Amino acid sequence: xxxxxIILFVVGLLFSISCSSKDIKEKSTPxxxxxxxxxEELEKSPQEVLNTEQQEELILEQEETYNxxxxxxxxxxxxxxxxxxxxxxxxxxxxxxxxxxxxxxSTFSEPEVIQFIGENxxxxxxxxxxxxxxxxxxxHTLTLHQLTSxxxxxxxxxxxxxxxxxxxxxxxxxxxxxxxxxNILKYIHLKCYEMHISFEDFISGKSKCx
Numbered sequence: 001x002x003x004x005x006i007i008l009f010v011v012g013l014l015f016s017i018s019c020s021s022k023d024i025k026e027k028s029t030p031x032x033x034x035x036x037x038x039x040e041e042l043e044k045s046p047q048e049v050l051n052t053e054q055q056e057e058l059i060l061e062q063e064e065t066y067n068x069x070x071x072x073x074x075x076x077x078x079x080x081x082x083x084x085x086x087x088x089x090x091x092x093x094x095x096x097x098x099x100x101x102x103x104x105x106s107t108f109s110e111p112e113v114i115q116f117i118g119e120n121x122x123x124x125x126x127x128x129x130x131x132x133x134x135x136x137x138x139x140h141t142l143t144l145h146q147l148t149s150x151x152x153x154x155x156x157x158x159x160x161x162x163x164x165x166x167x168x169x170x171x172x173x174x175x176x177x178x179x180x181x182x183n184i185l186k187y188i189h190l191k192c193y194e195m196h197i198s199f200e201d202f203i204s205g206k207s208k209c210x
Contacts, residue, residue: 017175019097019156069114069123074135074147077124081164087188089117090124090160092148097156099175110178113185120189128156137166161188169193 071091072080081088091108093100107113117123127133130144137147151160151171161169170193172184183203187193192202192209201207 017099019094019099069108069117071123071125074124074126074137074144077122078137078162078166081122081162081166084122085164086120086122087164087169088124088160088162088166089121089185089188090126090151090162092126092128092151092153092156092158092160094127094129094156100157103157103175107176107178107181113178113181116182116185116189120185128153128158 074090077088077090080086091103093103126144126148128145128148133144134141135144135147136142137150140150142150151158151168153160153171153173155173157175158171158173160171163169169188176184184199187199187202187209190209192199192207195207195209197207197209202209
């Protein structure tokens with residue numbers, strides 16, 4: 001299957017981490033005993049309890065708003081991108097991939113990332129090891145696992161970028177922190193690669209593609 005690949009940068013520049021990397025040490029979180037929590041609740045007035053419940057509901061509503069990228073299926077996403085003239089980002093993930101979950105809990109839950117993707121991309125999510133579900137791509141019928149292989153992906157998470165006509169721009173591997181990921185999204189959205197501007201020059205400010 002023919003691909004159009006643009007090399008954005010040396011992978012080492014991103015310090016990207018895949019599921020094959022060593023586990024990082026998790027930070028411990030201070031715990032509050034149940035008895036302490038109950039005592040504090042008893043000391044509150046009914047109005048204070050009501051206000052606390054309202055604040056918690058507001059926080060939950062905000063989390064649902066911000067921590068939610070509206071992912072599409074593959075064929076649905078391609079059709080939407082063509083209709084709206086938007087680029088595509090495909091998140092290739094697996095259920096067993098630790099760094100996929102870290103990406104979800106950190107980078108993909110950042111309001112700035114959610115907003116930028118929502119405004120400028122059609123986001124698609126692919127379960128990379130699925131050998132049952134089939135999709136159509138470039139006149140081929142492929143399982144999601146075969147589609148993942150066709151993109152040349154071997155580690156997870158990985159992100160495929162396509163233009164509105166479903167032509168592959170590039171594939172970027174690994175867990176990526178918010179600021180670097182935003183730079184990648186902007187580089188793709190502004191079509192800097194079409195101007196032959198390197199990603200390194202873009203993030204250093206040496207070249208601009210606005």
